[in-house]
Amino acid sequence: KSMVLFWLASWTTAVSNSINRFGVTFAPQEEGLSAQRDFVKVYGIILVASSIATFARSQIIIQGGARCSEKMFYDMTTRVVRAPMSYFETTPMGRILNRLTYDVEILDITLSQSMTMLIIATGWFVTGIVLQITILPWNVFVLVPILAIYWLLLLFYRKSATDLQRLDAVSRSPVQAILSEGMDGSSTIKAFGRIKFFEDQFKNTLDGNTSAMMNFLAAQRWLGVRFQIIGSFVVLFAGIFVVAYNGVLMIDTGLIAMLIIWSASFPLLLNFFSIGMAETEACMTSVERV
Secondary structure, eight states: OHHHHHHHHHHHHOSSSOEEETTEEEOOGGGOHHHHHHHHHHHHHHHHHHHHHHHHHHHHHHHHHHHHHHHHHHHHHHHHHTOOHHHHHHSOHHHHHHIIIIIHHIIIIIHHHHHHHHHHHHHHHHHHHHHHHHHOGGGHHHHHHHHHHHHHHHHHHHHHHHHHHHHHHHHHHHHHHHHHHHHHTHHHHHHTTOHHHHHHHHHHHHHHHHHHHHHHHHHHHHHHHHHHHHHHHHHHHHHHHHHHHHHHHOOOHHHHHHHHHHHHTHHHHHHHHHHHHHHHHHHHHHHHHO
16 A cells, blocks of 8 residues: 555656656656556556565465464364363353354454454554654654553553453353253243243343443443544644645655545554454453363
């Protein structure tokens, strides 16, 4: 994305003057189609390289995650099958079912997706900071305090996010246990007229699990709102610097547009990076349990 925006900014700059990029001099666009073809060729090369890199990244993460999940599932099932009877007598069935269903799903799908999102978010986050400081060095005086506040908020959020995710996983085991018991003993429950009792018990455990997940989502929104507020100051000060001091800075129009785009998306980058880190760390609780 950054290379595409950089090349488009360079393309719009070379209207009447030639430019030098990557050690090659490109003629101004006023010369006609021959000059335009050179820009289009480089633009196509960037798009093809970006597509290949994206495909390679996805394949590496997906295949690596599948191999890791397969090995952990094999080790877990081996231990469960070879466990003594005392293990099944002391361990609730819902906990075992939770490991073999929900936690395995996290390993197979969610963890790979979270790792992909974290890698993408990290790349965008670092690229956004580097580009903003490179185009407008004065932005460092704004980014440093904002990143410090961002890091403090993230540390405060991480203390509770992992535990909230762990509460969701722990409260899921009784739900699966009651559901399994109800299906296995449905005839006995009907014979003794205890349907209402099991319904109330299932609803209470389901409410406990839902409340844990709702608290986790509320914590995410708490963090997201604060990131959007502090991220908006980046756009504000970047706009002030460009409008008030461009006579001194002498930044090209295309680079100004690139700066405004990355500054405007900076709150989203902060939120995207924090969510990717939090979800990956939360998924690691399934790895711990397996």
